Amino acid sequence: MSKIPFHIISGFLGSxxxxxxxxxxxxxxxxxxxxxxxxxxxPANIDGAxxxxxxxxxxxxxINNGSVFCVCLLGNFVRSLEKFIDKHQPEVLIIxxxxxxxxxxVAELISASTxxxxxxxxxxxxxxxxxxxxxxGLMKQRVIHQLRMADEVVINKTDxxxxxxxxxxxxxxxxxPFARITxxxxxxxxxxxxxxxxxxxxxxxxxxxxxxxxxxxxxKTTRKIKYESLVDFLxxxxxxxxxxxxxxxxxxxxxxxxxxxxDEIQIQPVDSGFFPTELVALTENFTLREWNKAFRELC
Amino acid sequence: MKGLELLKKAFALQPxxxxxxxxxxxxxxxxxxxxxxETYLKSTDKIVAGVSKAIEEYNPDGIPVIFDLQxxxxxxxxxxxxxxxxxxxxxxxxxxxxxxxADLHIPNSSEGRIPVITEATRQLRKKYPDLALYGLITxxxxxxxxxxxxxxxxxxxxxxDEVNEVMDFCTRIGLKMSEYLIEAGCDIIAVVDPMTSxxxxxxxxxxxxxxxxxxFDDIRKKQKLSSFFVCGHAQQNIExxxxxxxxxxxxxxxxxxxxxxxxxxxxxxxxxxxxxxTVVLLMGNEDDAREDALACLDLGGKTGFILAPxxxxxxxxxxxxxKAVTELVHDSYKQDVVRELEKKESTLDVFNMKDYGxxxxxxxxxxxxxxxxxxxxxxxVEAVKRVxxxxxxxxxxxxxxxxKMDAVTFxxxxxxxxxxxxxxxxxxxFVSQIPPKGELIAAIQxxxxxxxxxxxxxxxxxxxxxxxxxxxxxxxxxxxxRAITELxxxxxxxxITDKPQMAxxxxxxxxAVVTVNYKLKSEGAEPSLDVVKEWIKEL
Numbered sequence: 001m002s003k004i005p006f007h008i009i010s011g012f013l014g015s016x017x018x019x020x021x022x023x024x025x026x027x028x029x030x031x032x033x034x035x036x037x038x039x040x041x042x043p044a045n046i047d048g049a050x051x052x053x054x055x056x057x058x059x060x061x062x063i064n065n066g067s068v069f070c071v072c073l074l075g076n077f078v079r080s081l082e083k084f085i086d087k088h089q090p091e092v093l094i095i096x097x098x099x100x101x102x103x104x105x106v107a108e109l110i111s112a113s114t115x116x117x118x119x120x121x122x123x124x125x126x127x128x129x130x131x132x133x134x135x136x137g138l139m140k141q142r143v144i145h146q147l148r149m150a151d152e153v154v155i156n157k158t159d160x161x162x163x164x165x166x167x168x169x170x171x172x173x174x175x176x177p178f179a180r181i182t183x184x185x186x187x188x189x190x191x192x193x194x195x196x197x198x199x200x201x202x203x204x205x206x207x208x209x210x211x212x213x214x215x216x217x218x219x220k221t222t223r224k225i226k227y228e229s230l231v232d233f234l235x236x237x238x239x240x241x242x243x244x245x246x247x248x249x250x251x252x253x254x255x256x257x258x259x260x261x262x263d264e265i266q267i268q269p270v271d272s273g274f275f276p277t278e279l280v281a282l283t284e285n286f287t288l289r290e291w292n293k294a295f296r297e298l299c
Numbered sequence: 300m301k302g303l304e305l306l307k308k309a310f311a312l313q314p315x316x317x318x319x320x321x322x323x324x325x326x327x328x329x330x331x332x333x334x335x336x337e338t339y340l341k342s343t344d345k346i347v348a349g350v351s352k353a354i355e356e357y358n359p360d361g362i363p364v365i366f367d368l369q370x371x372x373x374x375x376x377x378x379x380x381x382x383x384x385x386x387x388x389x390x391x392x393x394x395x396x397x398x399x400x401a402d403l404h405i406p407n408s409s410e411g412r413i414p415v416i417t418e419a420t421r422q423l424r425k426k427y428p429d430l431a432l433y434g435l436i437t438x439x440x441x442x443x444x445x446x447x448x449x450x451x452x453x454x455x456x457x458x459x460d461e462v463n464e465v466m467d468f469c470t471r472i473g474l475k476m477s478e479y480l481i482e483a484g485c486d487i488i489a490v491v492d493p494m495t496s497x498x499x500x501x502x503x504x505x506x507x508x509x510x511x512x513x514x515f516d517d518i519r520k521k522q523k524l525s526s527f528f529v530c531g532h533a534q535q536n537i538e539x540x541x542x543x544x545x546x547x548x549x550x551x552x553x554x555x556x557x558x559x560x561x562x563x564x565x566x567x568x569x570x571x572x573x574x575x576x577t578v579v580l581l582m583g584n585e586d587d588a589r590e591d592a593l594a595c596l597d598l599g600g601k602t603g604f605i606l607a608p609x610x611x612x613x614x615x616x617x618x619x620x621x622k623a624v625t626e627l628v629h630d631s632y633k634q635d636v637v638r639e640l641e642k643k644e645s646t647l648d649v650f651n652m653k654d655y656g657x658x659x660x661x662x663x664x665x666x667x668x669x670x671x672x673x674x675x676x677x678x679x680v681e682a683v684k685r686v687x688x689x690x691x692x693x694x695x696x697x698x699x700x701x702x703k704m705d706a707v708t709f710x711x712x713x714x715x716x717x718x719x720x721x722x723x724x725x726x727x728x729f730v731s732q733i734p735p736k737g738e739l740i741a742a743i744q745x746x747x748x749x750x751x752x753x754x755x756x757x758x759x760x761x762x763x764x765x766x767x768x769x770x771x772x773x774x775x776x777x778x779x780x781r782a783i784t785e786l787x788x789x790x791x792x793x794x795i796t797d798k799p800q801m802a803x804x805x806x807x808x809x810x811a812v813v814t815v816n817y818k819l820k821s822e823g824a825e826p827s828l829d830v831v832k833e834w835i836k837e838l
Contacts, residue, residue, distance in 0.1 A: 013449050062619075076385045078582075099449070100497055102531060102553075112578045130478070142497050145532055220578075222555030274534030276553055 001213055004035075005193060006093045006110060006119040010146040011127030012097040016156040016186075020127055021096055024191050028092075029056035035090030037081065039063040039098050059088040077106075078113045085118055092193045093119060100142055103149050104220060104278045111217040111288055121216035121280065123192075126179075128151035130158045133168055137243065145275060147175050148247055148257075152182070152189075157186040177268045178245060178259040208288075213284040219292055222276045223271060223299035226253045230258075230267070233298055239263040240286055246279035301429035302360030303486055310524050310546050312568045312603040320628045321433065321571065322621055324353040325366025325611040331356065335383040338369055340414060346419040347426075354427060356618055357625045361431030361487065363510040364420045366438045367412075368491055373473055374411035374698070375403050381418055383564055393447030400464060403446075405471050408479045417483035422482030431487055434480030438492020439469035439510045454684070455502055462506055465831045469730060470510040474517055479742035481523050488518045489526040490545070496531030496553075503536045509641040512543045519544075526571070530610040534558065541566040551576065556598040564603055571605035574624065580612045585623035586716075592624040593637045595727025632675070636718050637669055639701050649711035654830055656724025659748050663687065663696040666710045670698055678733045679719040685739075686739050694743055757819035760790045765801045766809025772796065775810055 010049040021036060029035060036058055063077060083179045085093070097103055107121050126146045133143070147153060153172055160163055165183060174180060182189050225233070227250050238244055239261035246257045247270070255272040258265075258279065281291060305319045308437055324331075328349025339345045348363055354362060369387050373379050376398065378391035405412060423432060437445070443465045444451050454462050473747065477488040477756040490821030495507055511527065518525040526547040527540050534554045541548060541563055549571040550559050557575050563570035572595070576581060579591045595606055606628060612621070627633050657663055665683050667676035679700050687694045699706035701718065712780060713722055721739075721744050728734075734742070766772045772794045783790050803811055820826065820834050 015453065076382065078701065079384065098492075108578060113582050141499050141532065220552075222552070222558070274554075275532060277556070 002092060003117075003121030004093050004215075006095070006118045007122050007193075008095050008097055008103050008124045009107060009127065009161060010097040010101060010125065010150070011099060011105050011154075012129060012132065013022075013128040014132065015099070015129035016154075017096050017127050019156075019186060020111045020125070020154070020189070020298065021094065023186075023188060024094065025056045025058055027191070029058050032091065033062065033091045034058040035084060035088055035093045037061045037063060037093065037095040039095065039101060047211070059084070059090060062143040078109055078115055082115060086142075097146075099146075101146070102142075102233075103146050104218060104280075105216070107149070107216065107280055108220055111215065116215060116217075116288075119284065120214045123152060124150050124280075125152045125154060127154045127156050128168070128172065130155050130163050130165060130168060130183075131160050133171075137205075144175055144273060147172060147179075148273075148275065149278065150179050153179045154183065154189055155183045157185060158183045174271055177270065178266065189275050192203040192265065214279060214282065215284065215288070216282050217288040217291060218249070219246075219281075219295050220276055221295070221299065222249075223296070223297070224249050225277070225299050226251050227254075227256075229298040231265075234260055234265050234267070235263075235294060236259065237281065237286070237291065237294070238265050241281045243282040244279060244281045247275065247277065249275075249277045266274060303429055303431040304489070304722055305360050306431045306605065307524070309603055309605055312564070312567065312569060315633070316601075318599060318601060318628060319360040319432070319605050320358075320625065321361040321363075321605055321607045322353065322357050322359050322624075323363055323366055323611050324606050325351065325363065326384075326614045327612040327616055328353050330616075331612045331618065333402070335457065337381040337383065337387070339584075340365065340386065341415060343415050343418045343422070346415070347422045350419070350423055351426065352561075357621050358629065359625075361433055362435040363435050363489070363636070364423060364485065365416050366435055368435075368441060368489075368493070369445070370412055370416065370439045371406065371442055372475060374406040374413070375446060375472075377445050383630075386611070387444045387509070392446060392542055394446045394465065395448040396452050400468055402460045402467055403468065405468075405475055405540055413476075413479060417479055420480060420483035420757065426770075432485045433487045433489050434485030435489045435491050435528075436473050436476040436480070436485070436514075436566070438490045438528075439466050439514075440471055440498075440507050441492050441494040442469040442472065444494045452497070455498070455506060455718035456501075459506075465512045466506060470513055471509075473514045477514060478521075479519075485523070487524040487526055487547075489528050489549070490514055491528040493528070493530045494535060495529055495540075496533035498536070499549060500535050500539050503539045504542075508539060508543055509705065539564075541568055545569060547605065548756055549573075549605070549607055550803065553609075556595060560604070561589075569605060571607045571709050572609055573606040574606070576609050576613060576616075580608060580616050580620050583613055583620065584617055588620040588623040589627050589633075589637050592627050593634055593641070596628070596634065597638070599610060603634050617787075632668070635673070636701075639668065640707065646798050650708060651827070652712045652725055654827070656726070658691075659750075661694045661743060662724055663694060663708070663743065664699060664713070664725075665696065665719060666699045666701065666713075666722070667704070667719045669700040669702050673719075675731070675733065676700075678721045679721060679729075682733050682739055683721065683734065686736060686743065689740065690743065690747070693747060752820070753819070759817040759819075760788070761815040762790055763798075763804070763813040763815065763818070764792065764793045764794045765804060765806045765811040765813065766794075767798070767801075769794075769796065771810050775812065775829065779812075790825060797821075 009020060025034060063079060063080060097106060101125060110119055110121055155168060189265050225248060230248055243261055247256055248256050250256060253272060255270050257268050257270045305315060308315050309319050324794045326339055329336055330349045331352040334345050341348060350362060367386050369379055369389055371388050378394040379387040380390045417575045420432060437599055447465060451462060472513040474756060482487060490511055492618055515525045524546045526549055527543060527545040528549045530551040532553045545568060547569040550573050552573050552575040559570045574595060577590055578588045663683055665680050667680060670676045671679040683696045688694045699709050701707045701710055717726060717730045720727060721722055723742055728742050764772045764775050774790055778794055
């Protein structure tokens with residue numbers, strides 16, 4: 001069986017994740033077997049019920065039992081998802097991560113657990129509520145983290161009056177210089193069921209897309225690395241990857257955003273935040289163990 | 300030193316001989332005794348059995364009685380969704396569903412599952428008087444989130460007074476809970492407030508600091524120790540957490556241990572953590588666990604540090620991984636081994652050892668850390684040293700101390716994982732245990748016999764008589780047979796009269812005699828190209 005692309009949709013509570021999901025289901029459910037994973041800290045099942053109302057055909061896995069916000073509770077997630085995949089054999093998986101979820105941990109789980117043989121991380125979306133972004137100001141710790149790790153940022157509800165979208169855009173760019181940012185109303189965005197970086201190299205649409213050997217993998221570490229070593233590291237591994245992205249804590253307390261698409265490497269300093277180094281790679285040429293080890297040796 | 304004493308010393312920032320170890324066994328205790336999470340958390344007997352089993356297996360210095368952040372919430376009317384392999388989850392939030400604070404009350408000691416926990420604490424206290432028992436209470440912010448649901452995040456902004464009221468209520472509950480747990484016999488009260496990782500320092504100081512500080516002060520007044528547990532991305536709040544005056548902060552893998560160490564020690568409190576829960580302990584192997592534990596031990600140091608997982612152990616964490624950590628904690632020699640290996644493994648260019656041990660002599664390799672500084676290594680080397688001369692030059696032995704790089708390469712090439720190890724002709728023979736003299740001799744003798752057998756088997760000769768005239772061939776054959784008899788050799792004689800076959804040996808006209816020596820070069824293995832070339836050169 002070829003590997004299933006796995007998409008993360010994150011975003012603060014009420015930002016429009018479920019609307020986005022509904023829209024994806026509308027568009028793709030007739031054509032593909034879609035598996036949706038919902039993990040909402042909000043009152044149980046409300047969103048699940050919303051989705052089911054659409055009448056479209058898709059499979060739903062609800063993880064109310066222990067929100068995926070804390071590493072302690074992630075173990076069970078792997079077990080549930082594995083069962084779900086075996087039972088329904090979906091062609092694409094999308095997780096609606098709760099506003100409190102640590103999306104890196106979710107990505108890490110996929111790359112390190114037995115799930116790695118079945119799925120790969122195809123994309124990571126973060127939905128931002130244009131109106132509420134500034135209002136969650138005091139406690140946007142998690143939002144910032146979700147934003148950092150996103151490949152695709154969607155600014156939603158931009159039609160509401162009195163919003164300074166430019167300012168918001170600048171703020172998001174400061175956090176995540178490489179993500180593609182889309183502004184929208186009602187979450188209507190061009191969503192691809194495969195992975196963008198891969199699409200460039202594998203022609204043809206969905207049915208042929210999930211490649212058997214694609215692995216997504218995550219390095220998460222609290223160790224720091226020298227700038228020169230980082231460049232060496234990326235030069236070596238970027239050529240072997242479809243894509244590497246993430247944030248790296250450098251010695252001397254600088255933080256850099258990193259993006260490599262094949263051997264094209266971009267490194268850009270960003271405001272430092274209190275987050276560990278987090279790098280995600282999409283590749284078919286190396287294993288997590290090798291990659292991790294190589295990084296650790298340079299720290 | 301007894302566990303409790305050791306922990307007290309670490310809490311008091313006195314240097315310790317060995318870092319104290321506190322595995323956060325929650326529902327994992329149920330896994331150890333084969334019951335599901337729900338059954339476990341609802342039964343005093345099961346909890347006592349599970350924790351006892353964990354103590355027996357993991358040899359800890361301290362252990363939580365239970366790790367369940369839903370206990371208070373359940374009593375306050377939050378609906379729980381129970382699971383077989385996880386602690387339960389809170390799925391309803393009374394204050395978001397029409398109830399007000401006035402409808403809620405502070406639980407008394409006989410409500411909900413409180414008696415289950417306090418009774419388990421009493422029994423464990425009696426059974427393990429010298430071990431530190433951790434009593435865990437739900438931190439006020441996490442409990443407030445249970446009560447209010449995620450509305451709390453908006454209300455921090457929109458209705459701060461309301462949040463403060465709920466926080467105050469949750470603090471009263473925390474004070475009571477810690478009182479019940481202390482009375483039952485807990486030594487250390489841990490305020491577990493993971494949800495604080497979601498907020499920034501300003502919010503933390505406004506909405507969390509005043510409340511949790513009160514709980515820590517109260518625990519101190521009761522002359523017990525306290526710890527502040529957090530998990531997730533809470534690095535921004537570490538300083539604020541330390542300022543709440545706990546005796547200890549404990550963190551998970553998302554925060555660098557050295558960062559916490561620096562701040563905690565500066566503030567005069569101890570710190571703990573941060574073994575990686577899922578990627579290493581749950582999904583990794585024993586090597587991963589050892590490596591991670593060593594990294595923590597080396598970063599944490601021996602003053603004010605407590606080794607612990609980042610949070611509640613996932614239920615089905617393989618016990619072997621936790622045991623690997625236990626072993627490492629209790630054995631500084633093992634720590635040295637892991638440290639040496641990790642340092643050097645990286646640049647390895649592994650030898651090709653396929654043909655190792657094919658020489659005439661039997662080679663005994665002893666792989667050690669360094670026989671001069673490590674006792675088990677020394678004994679193993681001595682055992683070999685004593686035995687080798689008895690074989691009168693047939694056996695050659697060497698020590699490979701992995702403090703030297705080429706020894707590490709050698710070790711990895713032979714796929715040796717443990718130290719000390721004895722290899723005989725490149726095959727692992729004795730691991731970790733020093734073999735008794737008799738066994739060692741027998742093992743070496745066995746190898747010598749094998750080699751001898753191989754040598755005997757490997758030689759076979761033939762004499763070919765080539766000729767068209769059968770009578771002439773018979774005559775030659777008779778002579779050869781006589782020579783064989785007189786020499787006592789085992790040689791086969793064949794007569795070839797077929798012309799094309801004779802031509803194959805380059806013989807045009809008989810009679811001719813060809814001697815053939817067969818030599819077995821390898822058996823049961825595929826020889827490498829280089830080796831085959833060597834053989835061909837000999838021809």
